[in-house]
Amino acid sequence: MMSKKRLTGVLAAVLITSAMLAGCSSDNSDTNANTEASGAGEEQKPTYTFRLAESHPADYPTTLGDKKFAELVSQKTDGRIKIEVFPSAQLGEEKAVIEQVQLGAIEFTRVSTGPLAEFNQAFGVFSLPYIFDNEEHEWNFLNGPEAQKMLEDLSDSKFMGLAYYDSGARSFYTRKPVTSMDDLKGMKIRVIQNKVNIDLMSALGASATPMPYGDVFNALQTGVIDGAENNWPSYFTSKHYEQAKHIIVDGHQRVPEVLMVSQVTWDKLSDADKQAIKEAAVESIPYQREQWKKFEKDAEDQVRAAGVTVTEVGDLAPWQEAVKPMIEKYRADYKDVLAAIENAKTK
Template sequence: MKLHTTMIAALAASTLCTGGAMACETTLRSADTHPDGYPTVEAVKYMGKQLEEKTGGRLCVEVFPSSQLGEEKDSIEQTQFGVIDMVRSSLGPFNNMIPETRVVSLPYIFRSEEHMHHVVDGPIGKEIAAAFVPNDLVVLAYYDGGARSFYNSKRPVMSIEDLKGLKFRVMQSDVFVDMMDALGANATPMPYGEVYSSIQTGVIDGAENNFPSYDSSGHAEVAKYYTNDQHLIMPEVLAMSKITFDKLSPEDQAAVREAAKASVPVMRDLWTKQVAASLEKVKAAGAEVITDVDKQPYIDAMAPLYAKYADTPELKDLVKRIQDTQ
């Protein structure tokens, strides 16, 4: 039923899209939860233009933003089945199926966005990508997920003590649930698309995300207090269905990879500009942004998570290699 429903949704959504992609021999459908114009959406559109040029119009990409093809968990599953060809997703939903993604999802594993770039652009990024293949996914690119921080509708969070008792939406991942427990808050896993109404109705007090998402989702309208603790600096992935990828010729596979790689600097440039613009926009709208944050108590509270999720010699080594990357 879920497969059938997703196929109907894809067909319905395609009537909303226009452009050259519809005239291509093969149109690859790419899902994203973010709205049209968001850096990840625009980066995949750029990839599509590059791919169309490289293949002389044989391959194009049609992007379905705003969860038209389902929330992340569902769109990931449909990409694994080959119903959707590509998906842009946070790494959180992969944590329970790919252990390596749990390590790069650990709070404060990255010192900065530059540090994260150096890690995913190098051998470690290739190692993590290889772990997706047994799950019928081919990682094409790492995008920026930004620095995620807490926001809520109740009170300014000036210290770790202020988090206690608050109910926060988190991604559907055990790592995120345990992070909130370690901080004394209450975790409520739920799809991204349900967050606005859940804050508005008091089901949850807040969530955690980066400035562009806080802005574009409208969450700043219902949760005015944003604490820039930057507990997570997470890469995101653009992944292709292995079923789709394996149907392509070696030449077209190479073209897909090259086009995706070319989209990464475009995404990062758009991201930097979007962060600055979103920060100014939410401030102008009345959000209180707290920047004077003592991170050390937060970092200290994460020790149990590192012990739990880097629980094999291989994962402990991965943590060390990430931390040692300059």
């Protein structure tokens, strides 16, 4: 017969083993996930706290779009999924963040299609100049099947694209007056470090000078470069307009933003949670675009009030003609996408 002391020890071991097995059976493989029971006999649903990396300041339109997205996700999941937005590059600069999202170390991010092209070549198409006639043309394409397929195809690079956000159009600003394409000839223009931008400068007769964004103000101030290019908000918030007092509004590039999630994170979610997140992303777009328009207009108004010379390009045809050879150079890489962009033009 088993002694009382030994029987007590066996019962304790059984209880410990049962507790361990119960813990292993719960759906809690993600360190950011927990489970909650909504009622007796009801299926347990996981709760999550995710991070969203944002490089822009807290009041920037893309950050406001991120926050709207997070708010909608919380509403659609009754608070089970919480997404915390980290603005001002708190979690790292864009390229480093993309790498972390790829690994699943950071769950969500908003990123420009410029650096994203280094991880998924298809997004390099947005760096090509003058492929969109205007904002309406751009969004006709972004809302169409080819652009939506590009978001889905990010899975090949271990991401899931959720939505496009607005970032306006980029134009040239310079230290000396520029009123036509010919005035750019020979000028040293700062560009993002990629081959398309370097080819663009060559096509327009300017000299490409790649450098980090943070170095541009001093380079303009000291005359190391003659000009740069960006959208209205960046031109204003960077204070580049203080050194480059002439802007020619040619809108040579429309480089949208992408809201995306790590494929590692996405694969852990239920179909219902995936649907809620995707719906929230799409529903946040109108709000983000509205915030962009307000911010863009305010930036332009303040730049004009500061005495900057603004030249509007009325006829883009000569600019588009000048870059045709470089477009053809890259056409084979983006054949289907360029065809879809052409078809998205307003008839």
